[in-house]
Amino acid sequence: MEKYHKIETIGQGGCGWVYKGHDSLTKETVALKEVFLLEGDEGVASSVIREISLLKEMEHDNYLKTRKTIGRGCEACGLLSL
Helix, strand or coil, X not given: CCCEEEEEEEEECCCEEEEEEEECCCCCEEEEEEEECCCECCECCHHHHXXXXXXXXXXXXXXXXXXXXXXXXXXXXXXXXX
16 A cells, blocks of 8 residues: 555545545556455455445446455555546
């Protein structure tokens, strides 16, 4: 995550936040979707797993393409093209 810098918060949902970000290597503006993975006795919530899977598969003109998924401890971040 060190190569990505959060610029501002775009929105917030039930599972996390979306930020406008900057890729320090490519100099591109990106969106970072940060989802908190709260692990309990059942493991990662199935709704979070479904959301990550759908983000990776979706292709539409009105949708930001998921470029990468990064896991860090209790968080997962999706890198989306702006």
